[in-house]
Amino acid sequence: MDLYNSSFWMDFFEGMMKPVASTAVVVMALILSFSQKLALEAEMIHATVRSFLQLSVVGFVLQFIFAQKNAGWVLLAYFFMVCVAGYTAGQRAKLVPRGKWIAGASILTGTAATMLLPIALNVLPFTPQYFVPVAGMMVGHAMAVTGVTMKKLHEDIRIQKNLVETALALGATPRQATKQQVKSSLVMALSPDLDSVKTVGLITLPGTMTGLIMAGASPLEAIQLQIVITNMLVGACVVSSIASAYLCLLVFFTGSFQLDQKVFAMD
Structure with a gap:
């Protein structure tokens, strides 16, 4: 994993477009939660952002571990x-x-x-x-x-x-x-x-x-x-x-x- 390689980062950000786009279903869930007065919007946002960040970090860590052999x-x-x-x-x-x-x-x-x-x-x-x-x-x-x-x-x-x-x-x-x-x-x-x-x-x-x-x-x-x-x-x-x-x-x-x-x- 070469963090200084510009092509690596281009491929990474290009690949992350799909996960970002998939948050559309979370927006749908937020709208439903708000319309039903469930008061779960803050928890949904926190959980989604946290999982996004955690998985992103884990991806880098696993990429590093796999490269070390x-x-x-x-x-x-x-x-x-x-x-x-x-x-x-x-x-x-x-x-x-x-x-x-x-x-x-x-x-x-x-x-x-x-x-x-x-x-x-x-x-x-x-x-x-x-x-x-x-x-x-x-x-x-x-x-x-x-x-x-x-x-x-x-x-x-x-x-x-x-x-x-x-x-x-x-x-x-x-x-x-x-x-x-x-x-x-x-x-x-x-x-x-x-x-x-x-x-x-x-x-x-x-x-x-x-x-x-x-x-x-x-x-x-x-x-x-x-x-x-x-x-x-x-x-x-x-x-x-x-x-x-x-x-x-x-x-x-x-x-x-x-x-x-x-x-x-x-x-």
Whole structure:
């Protein structure tokens, strides 16, 4: 990427004309919001401008990383995504102590295992063009399920605190005492993704498959990569959500196997 090359900038600005023109649909949405008195105009503008700027910056960053052909830059991009995802998921579960660290560790565990296995099996090549986009999808889905798992588990244990404490008093370990709450939180977090996997290709064409087809690849080639990515998404979500649930138990209970009352103080 030669930033000092005038032809590069000419091609860039020429290519950006289509994204700019596509904001016409946002203007339509703004008009509808205003006519219906939804008061969402400011939020729409903020979201649109922010996404435009973020994607533009990401485009330059990825262009730079792809040009380097260096594994260090690829892994740096991956760890950056994990850190941002961990912070975001931790924010969703604010009542979980050290929630950001738990979310980050869970997302790292789930996505790393899910990325390494296909690479080891030579299913996915370890190149920036493959690894960074696929890792982004894995991290994004893992972030969503991790945040829901942590928040739901905290809520369920707080609501059913008496049942958990009774089980503990009868000699159960924290994991045994919260077995049903953990199961409920995992089912709640994973169900949307599993439902999406069940209907993939029937209701909507996934983004990866759509992008490949629009880029000129044959539909058969597109579905092969999409199946790989779909399987990886399932693995990343399941591993990350389970990891977050059991890591939460470490901060929900004291060293003497008692519920930490400060964590579950009723509002």
